[in-house]
Amino acid sequence: MFADAPVVVKERYVIQRQIPTPIETRSVLAAPSPAQGDFTLWSSTQIPHIVKVAMTLGLGISESKLRVIAPRVGGGFGSKLQVYPEEMLSLALAKRLGRPIKWTETRSENYLATHHGRDQIQEMELAADQDGRIRGYRARILVNMGGYLMIITPGTPLLGAFVYCGPYGGEAYQVEFTGVFTNTVPTDAYRGAGRPEATYAIERAIEALARKVGKDPVEIRRMNFLQPFTEPTASPGGLQLDSGNYGETLDQALELLGYEDLLKEQQIRREHGEAKQIGIGFSTYLEMCGLAPSRVLASLRYAAGGWDAAEIRVSPTGKVVVAAGTSPHGQGHATTFAQIVSEDLGIPIEDVEVTFGDTELSPLGMDTYGSRSISVGGVAVHRAAMKVVEKARKIAAHELEVAEDDLEFDAGTFTVRGAPDTAKTIPEIAFAAWTAHNLPDGLEPNLESSAAYDPENFVFPYGAHICAVEVDTETGEVGVLKYVAVDDVGRIINPQIVDGQVQGGVIQGIAEALFEEAVYDENGTLLTGTLTSYQVPAASEVPSITLGRSETWSTTNELGVKGVGETGTIASPPAVINAVIDALSDLGVSDMERPATPERVWRAIRRARGGAA
Amino acid sequence: MIPAPFDYVRAESVDQAIELLSGNDDAKIIAGGHSLLPLMRLRLARPALLVDISRLADLAYVREDDGQVAIGALTRHHDVANSEALQELAPIVAYAASLIGDPQVRHVGTIGGSCAHADPASDMPTVLLALGAELVVLGPKGTSRRVTAADFFKGLFQPDLASNEVLSEIRVPKTTGRGWSYLKFHRRAQDWAMVGVAALAGNGIGPAVALTNMGERPLRAAGVEEALAGGADPATAAERADEGTSPPSDTFGSAEYRRELSKVLVRRALEEAMSR
Numbered sequence: 001m002f003a004d005a006p007v008v009v010k011e012r013y014v015i016q017r018q019i020p021t022p023i024e025t026r027s028v029l030a031a032p033s034p035a036q037g038d039f040t041l042w043s044s045t046q047i048p049h050i051v052k053v054a055m056t057l058g059l060g061i062s063e064s065k066l067r068v069i070a071p072r073v074g075g076g077f078g079s080k081l082q083v084y085p086e087e088m089l090s091l092a093l094a095k096r097l098g099r100p101i102k103w104t105e106t107r108s109e110n111y112l113a114t115h116h117g118r119d120q121i122q123e124m125e126l127a128a129d130q131d132g133r134i135r136g137y138r139a140r141i142l143v144n145m146g147g148y149l150m151i152i153t154p155g156t157p158l159l160g161a162f163v164y165c166g167p168y169g170g171e172a173y174q175v176e177f178t179g180v181f182t183n184t185v186p187t188d189a190y191r192g193a194g195r196p197e198a199t200y201a202i203e204r205a206i207e208a209l210a211r212k213v214g215k216d217p218v219e220i221r222r223m224n225f226l227q228p229f230t231e232p233t234a235s236p237g238g239l240q241l242d243s244g245n246y247g248e249t250l251d252q253a254l255e256l257l258g259y260e261d262l263l264k265e266q267q268i269r270r271e272h273g274e275a276k277q278i279g280i281g282f283s284t285y286l287e288m289c290g291l292a293p294s295r296v297l298a299s300l301r302y303a304a305g306g307w308d309a310a311e312i313r314v315s316p317t318g319k320v321v322v323a324a325g326t327s328p329h330g331q332g333h334a335t336t337f338a339q340i341v342s343e344d345l346g347i348p349i350e351d352v353e354v355t356f357g358d359t360e361l362s363p364l365g366m367d368t369y370g371s372r373s374i375s376v377g378g379v380a381v382h383r384a385a386m387k388v389v390e391k392a393r394k395i396a397a398h399e400l401e402v403a404e405d406d407l408e409f410d411a412g413t414f415t416v417r418g419a420p421d422t423a424k425t426i427p428e429i430a431f432a433a434w435t436a437h438n439l440p441d442g443l444e445p446n447l448e449s450s451a452a453y454d455p456e457n458f459v460f461p462y463g464a465h466i467c468a469v470e471v472d473t474e475t476g477e478v479g480v481l482k483y484v485a486v487d488d489v490g491r492i493i494n495p496q497i498v499d500g501q502v503q504g505g506v507i508q509g510i511a512e513a514l515f516e517e518a519v520y521d522e523n524g525t526l527l528t529g530t531l532t533s534y535q536v537p538a539a540s541e542v543p544s545i546t547l548g549r550s551e552t553w554s555t556t557n558e559l560g561v562k563g564v565g566e567t568g569t570i571a572s573p574p575a576v577i578n579a580v581i582d583a584l585s586d587l588g589v590s591d592m593e594r595p596a597t598p599e600r601v602w603r604a605i606r607r608a609r610g611g612a613a
Numbered sequence: 614m615i616p617a618p619f620d621y622v623r624a625e626s627v628d629q630a631i632e633l634l635s636g637n638d639d640a641k642i643i644a645g646g647h648s649l650l651p652l653m654r655l656r657l658a659r660p661a662l663l664v665d666i667s668r669l670a671d672l673a674y675v676r677e678d679d680g681q682v683a684i685g686a687l688t689r690h691h692d693v694a695n696s697e698a699l700q701e702l703a704p705i706v707a708y709a710a711s712l713i714g715d716p717q718v719r720h721v722g723t724i725g726g727s728c729a730h731a732d733p734a735s736d737m738p739t740v741l742l743a744l745g746a747e748l749v750v751l752g753p754k755g756t757s758r759r760v761t762a763a764d765f766f767k768g769l770f771q772p773d774l775a776s777n778e779v780l781s782e783i784r785v786p787k788t789t790g791r792g793w794s795y796l797k798f799h800r801r802a803q804d805w806a807m808v809g810v811a812a813l814a815g816n817g818i819g820p821a822v823a824l825t826n827m828g829e830r831p832l833r834a835a836g837v838e839e840a841l842a843g844g845a846d847p848a849t850a851a852e853r854a855d856e857g858t859s860p861p862s863d864t865f866g867s868a869e870y871r872r873e874l875s876k877v878l879v880r881r882a883l884e885e886a887m888s889r
Contacts (some may be wrong), residue, residue, distance in 0.1 A: 068788070435677075474877045475798065515800065521862050527864050532804075538715075540802040580775045599870040 005585040009209045013340040016117035017373045017518040020190050024074025030094035038065040044296045046080040046355050047167030047367035062437035066456040070357035073329035078189030081369040113531045115192020119144040124201040132213040134173030139164045145179045160194030162237040167246040167286035168224040183524040192569040195287045203283045203574035241460045242554045252548045253464040253486040254429030279583025283465045283575035289563040290459040291370030300586030305455035309364035310381040314447040316434035318427025325365020326377030336395045337381050344385035346412015377558045378454040396424040398440040416596040446469040456498040459554045459562040463487035467575040471583040476602030486548035490562030494578040505568015507542045513576035616653035633664045635777040645722040648730040648852040684783045686725025703785045705793040709740045715803040715813035725780045731772040734805040734826040742831045743811035743823035749782035769829040790816035792889035794882040808874045827858040851880035
């Protein structure tokens with residue numbers, strides 16, 4: 001394939017190491033109740049259910065004697081998708097001493113002991129026709145795993161293994177990963193986990209291909225996109241994609257950006273040789289999320305399943321408690337899941353309470369990571385709600401003395417077909433189910449249900465991000481002028497929460513492209529061990545973001561939902577770096593290291609002008 | 614992250630503060646604490662006694678005095694930035710103060726603390742050096758002396774202050790009629806300057822240019838000033854910006870990059886000062 005192809009692009013990219021930096025560092029409190037012989041472990045974690053299993057396995061405490069609570073958790077970004085020694089140590093000490101043990105890390109400790117993310121060297125090749133149509137993809141990835149393996153250290157890069165072809169077509173696909181141990185903090189999941197790295201490789205490489213064949217970055221993408229589809233479709237990377245219309249998000253993003261005007265402005269500045277040049281960069285990404293079909297996880301040697309669970313109890317007075325198995329740390333599950341149940345049962349949203357993050361209140365679950373909460377946990381909630389409706393239908397039919405098929409259900413009320421005044425509401429049925437005075441033979445009392453959902457496939461959000469930057473060619477400083485994100489994350493339950501996820505993710509991705517880098521010296525000392533030296537940007541350094549939206553329902557699940565937690569960090573780094581390169585392409589710059597610090601940009605310009613590196 | 618043990622006294626007067634300093638070699642003045650406390654938390658500073666002067670209200674003021682603007686050492690950065698007297702009579706001082714740290718730092722940190730800390734990456738020492746400001750230092754038995762900024766900032770974290778002296782006032786000349794510029798190159802609003810440039814020009818006085826974070830103390834860009842005095846245009850003069858400097862290399866940028874950056878920033882600062 002690569003030997004015969006008329007055009008071959010071969011690129012090398014370094015994905016720098018990053019520190020996840022949740023606003024709340026890790027904190028653990030282990031408290032024994034000597035009278036009962038049991039323990040409660042509070043941990044600032046994303047995964048209370050998995051932590052509980054690990055603790056019982058490690059310490060020999062029976063599962064019935066341990067309650068794990070993830071209280072309001074101040075962010076994780078993957079760094080709390082982990083079982084940490086301090087959790088087990090605190091619990092072991094509490095067990096031995098019979099006293100509560102509390103441990104909280106400082107920011108510096110968080111930087112030194114909580115896992116890091118990214119850190120790859122990529123070799124990315126594209127084989128293409130003379131006109132730029134891609135035939136094949138080949139990626140060789142070297143991954144710095146750190147000093148030892150943590151929960152999914154080797155699995156993290158593999159989560160990107162299937163999307164090195166982005167949303168594009170082609171026949172051949174090969175990826176190869178080599179993990180290396182180094183004297184550094186282990187790397188593991190960090191918002192996007194493997195997919196930002198893959199997206200960076202393909203979105204940089206396709207622009208390199210565009211330059212090589214003399215095509216516009218928009219044109220090269222349009223000619224390589226998979227055609228619109230609403231039925232499962234195979235990708236070169238071996239996935240069965242759920243639904244997609246890739247060109248549509250790009251068209252919308254171009255319009256929101258005002259592409260033509262920016263191109264004119266760019267031309268004027270180039271002609272005048274101005275110190276501040278502008279550039280436009282694209283990223284039309286495709287990702288896979290919603291972890292995950294348990295069988296797929298088995299093939300990746302992941303130790304847990306990918307299902308999730310929910311229980312719903314309708315009280316005699318018509319109030320609803322939803323026990324969800326996912327464990328939010330800022331994603332707004334209480335709101336979104338209440339919306340789902342409110343709509344399914346026709347119960348006012350204020351009468352729906354959602355519990356989570358507590359193994360006593362929500363005993364079954366696989367927690368929150370990999371943009372799975374809506375497309376796995378949310379579907380489990382919906383299925384549990386539909387089971388409530390089906391049980392309620394039996395009771396309503398019995399009470400109204402009609403066949404179940406003669407009932408219509410709408411907005412929380414069963415009515416008899418053709419006799420709309422004959423009706424039963426969910427609260428009425430819940431009361432009847434509680435008194436159990438008049439239930440159908442064999443039906444259990446109470447209106448409640450549980451569901452566990454194991455998805456058969458991933459979900460595949462996609463979209464088009466465009467970034468316009470201004471680069472000071474004298475100082476190397478980069479400023480983001482405008483950022484447009486048009487994402488298709490399937491059906492939207494709560495637009496405000498979705499917008500917040502996209503904005504936060506994009507900003508974190510801009511930080512990745514321009515600011516954040518964990519640096520070690522040759523002795524293995526972390527030089528960026530504080531918030532002063534590790535450059536997390538603040539509000540004053542990031543732009544406002546223009547959002548568009550496309551809404552193609554997923555065919556993987558009956559809610560039609562995909563996932564949105566990671567799209568921003570997956571999409572944005574190549575958009576920003578491509579924009580920086582575009583701004584300087586007139587000066588001969590065709591590569592940019594990341595993060596694109598002022599000094600790196602200044603050196604790239606000097607190199608292109610024929611000076612020293 | 615936890616400081617070594619120390620004693621703490623809140624001074625009721627400057628005299629008492631000096632007396633306390635005189636009685637303990639390891640005593641340190643604390644005002645806003647925004648430079649000292651981070652050092653203590655990292656145990657890079659381990660004073661045995663902290664003498665807190667932050668309640669001495671009579672050290673917080675901005676007023677015209679004898680043809681100069683006198684700024685009390687305890688004046689918070691926020692109040693320096695928003696002083697109408699400074700905005701009118703020495704606007705470069707007010708502007709530079711508005712760039713220090715973030716709003717929380719500016720409401721607590723003081724101009725005196727910034728000067729007494731003598732960090733070459735701080736903005737205010739550079740501005741005072743360019744202005745030819747004077748600093749008033751009080752010592753035991755009511756003694757008082759005035760030091761020029763050029764003499765006061767002796768080296769890295771080395772102000773011209775004996776262990777039993779207190780910086781009480783900063784006196785800046787009025788810059789009426791002079792153009793000015795302070796350019797602070799930093800990546801995040803709350804960061805220190807990677808490089809900073811203070812420039813003053815016009816009104817029949819030779820241009821003054823000083824540099825932040827280009828050596829162990831704030832530095833006058835002597836080569837630039839010399840070139841300008843010889844009639845060079847700003848762009849040509851700015852090429853000598855890094856003469857006599859020894860900028861640091863760190864994770865923010867290399868010394869080589871800072872040298873080049875200083876040339877660009879000096880040119881831009883001069884152009885701005887001359888057009889103002």
